Amino acid sequence: MAEITAAAVKDLRERSGAGMMDCKKALTETGGDMEAAVDWLRTKGLATAAKKSGRTAAEGLVGVAVEGLKGAAVEVNSETDFVSKNDQFQDFVRTVTQVALTTGDDVETLKSAAYPGGEGSVADKLTANVATIGENQQLRRAKTVAVSQGAVVSYVHNAVSPGMGKIGVLVALEGDAPKDAIEALGKQLAMHIAAASPLALHEEGLDEAMVERERAIAAEKAAESGKPANIIEKMVEGAVAKFRKESALVSQLFVMDNKTKISDVVAKAAKDAGGSIALVDYVRFQLGEGIQKETSDFAAEVAAASGIGAKEPASAQ
Structure with a gap:
């Protein structure tokens, strides 16, 4: 069996x-498999997360930009938050x-692509930045959206500089309504x-593997209820339907009133x-969503509190 470390x-x-001890037990029960441990906790009603982790586990910045009817978002990672400033x-x-x-x-x-200013390619500039800043950096991902008429609207939550922050959003709205009305809706x-x-965007676009994972978790939880098979089946289908509705943008309830579907807000x-x-x-x-980065000092704190042997380090001993 894999050793259960404090960092895990x-x-x-x-x-x-x-809780910490529930997490330790989940990892023990699943042989250290992180995803299986999350599911184990959820079947026991101990996990609060309703979907795969979106936790921030890397530093850097997300950038967004709009030009005309097109928008782009990128994520560039660094080792420390200091570099993002x-x-x-x-x-x-x-x-x-x-x-x-x-x-x-x-x-x-x-x-x-050529980096503006005649400094070679984007990759060349990134390599130069690593050398001069003295810290590893990675261009992780990019995404663009566009419309033929209407507007693409950008938003950065808690921006550290115009167009940059920890969460970046682009919304593509197609239509012939007045631009100011479309942009106001886009911001909301x-x-x-x-x-x-x-x-x-729609339920049909959800990853079916993720949906089936939710179905398996719902089935295990329902089975523990001891109810008849036909009732269990309805419980499972209800749970899956709820997951689909809450995960697709157009069927989510608008956060500003928590009662109107996004599709109705747009209409x-x-x-x-x-x-x-x-x-x-x-x-x-x-x-950083989906990236894992260890922080050994907190691992030491967990080890001290739980008696788990962590190999991390001198600081954990």
Whole structure:
């Protein structure tokens, strides 16, 4: 069996919201498999997370930019938060986001694009930044959205500089309604997306593997109820339907009133504006989501509190 380290317990606790000892037991029961441990906690009703972890576990910045009817978002990672405050790093993120408006979503294409100012490619500039700043940096991902008419609206939650922060959102609204009405709606929807973290625009766009994972968790929880098979089946289908509804943007409840579906918010805005508005796409980048980074000092604290043997280090002994 894999050794259960203090760092693993810390990671699971942050991802699930469960207690430290419950996390230790979950990892023990699942042989140290992090995803299986999250599911184990949820089947026991001990985890607060309703979907895969979106925790921030890397530093750097997310950049967003809009030009005309097109928008781009990029994520550039660094080792420490200190670098994200560096003017040179911020200028790189700002510039690369603008370049992405032309190159599109493919990161390798973006890396090979010419860096404005005659300094070689984007990749060359990034390498130079690593050398001069003295810390590893990575251009992780990029995404663009566009409309033929209407507006693409950007939003950065807790921006550290214009167009840059920890969470960046783009909303693509197609329509012939007045631009100011479309942009006002876009800002509201972008704030909702930043807060509600939808997994897809429509239910049909949800990752079916993720849906099946939810189904398996719901089935195990329902089975523990001891109810008849036909009731259990309805419980499972109800849980899956709820997951689909809460994970798709258009069927989520608007965070500003917690009662109106996003699709109805868009329809009302179009009616009030006297024109057409359709929500056709969105992007939500949260810095570091899906990346894991150990912090050994907290691991030492967990080890001291729980008696778990951590190999991390002198600081954990």
